[in-house]
Amino acid sequence: MKLAHPQPLVMVDTALFTIRDECLCLILARRKEPPFEGLLALPGGFVHVQEDTDTEAAARRVIRGKIGFDAPYLEQLFTFSGAARDPRGWSVSVAYYALIPWSLLVRSSSAEVFPVDALPPLPFDHGQIVAKAVERLRGKATYSSLPAFLLPAEFTMNDLHRIYEQAIGTRLDKASFRHKILGQDIIEEIPDRFRTGAHRPAQLYRLSSKALTPLERKI
């Protein structure tokens, strides 16, 4: 088929979040080819139309290439485009963000992890992509169970509380938080499982099947 218009380049870029040492972090990749060879950047690559069923599949391929497994949570973020963002030409980058528990990453060797508030300068428009991803994460944290995907499969109420405060960036009342979360069925007790220590044992919870229902709210 003859095309009426020259087509842009199409790629995907991914913002891979994790929480390490109480701190929201991103996984960056060192670029192996020009442009910006040798610099740290968001993991990404061109869409392979032979291989990828859609751009989300391309993002999954990129993520597997980087960390060796699929991210527990993956969502399309935004599509960035224009002539200026990539020196190779007019391009479209479909950006995704993913949440990955740190516990899954410790064994993964090649990952270079940086706190989101201490990132090196990023090439292309990756700074913008990161800004938008952080904004989305914070936004969704206030009305969904999203931050729970940054935790390992089993966690205590306090883990969850901390990670919400982390993600949102404000203090949340313990009692209210507990009440709200438990009222929404997004997590469930794991029967007879507790985390022990030099203190009262803490009930362990896991995400329930309703985990991705947005939290109820009214206008």
Place this chain on the structure above:
Amino acid sequence: MKLAHPQPLVMVDTALFTIRDECLCLILARRKEPPFEGLLALPGGFVHVQEDTDTEAAARRVIRGKIGFDAPYLEQLFTFSGAARDPRGWSVSVAYYALIPWSLLVRSSSAEVFPVDALPPLPFDHGQIVAKAVERLRGKATYSSLPAFLLPAEFTMNDLHRIYEQAIGTRLDKASFRHKILGQDIIEEIPDRFRTGAHRPAQLYRLSSKALTPLERKI
């Protein structure tokens, strides 16, 4: 530059909302060329890399071509992609949605307007795009001033109340709604301007500069 990979087609599609006769509607365009020539579909087209600075500019161009002016509210919705969605080949469609007061459209001749719950069957994956756009609109209505963009520049509290109920699809208490909205500074009284009729005159309001701040809420 030599490309390692064949590139997908890149287009934009737009879901143009308006409210006519108390009913949420979409503007559709009759396709002038294959594929699906003659059918009603979302207004859209290929990105023109010479002409468009980015995909949003392409969307604006498409919208201007359809209604003759820029939409008061335009937002990127989602990017749809894959080999199957368009018979011409592996394609990427960056979808946008826009809100347009009906009062601006009455003079615009060519627009064909259909209630969202009585649309004709749509080609490509436009059904999916519409579903996602409606979902986004309803979602944002519950925590932002978005629905106000479906109203003309001056409106009464009751207009706003009705359009929120319309957009969200549920009943909202008058007094609470009024209180909530006024507490958030998203609209402001127009001094000494009232809509009169066979009843007590109604204060006219307009969107304030803070209009797009999301409504406050807690977790």
Place this chain on the structure above:
DNA sequence: CAGTCTTATTTGTTTTTTGCAAATAACATT
């Protein structure tokens, strides 16, 4: 092994928000 420390979880109490119903306001029309 009693006392102490630490974190988990629950309980009150106060304050704020919401839901609901009804009263009151202000104008046009008859």
Place this chain on the structure above:
DNA sequence: AATGTTATTTGCAAAAAACAAATAAGACTG
């Protein structure tokens, strides 16, 4: 002036959230 119609306010009951503090349950220490 009486009536109809929509706008706006008020009052109160119910629910939710914020705040502060008590109680629980283990580990650790001397």
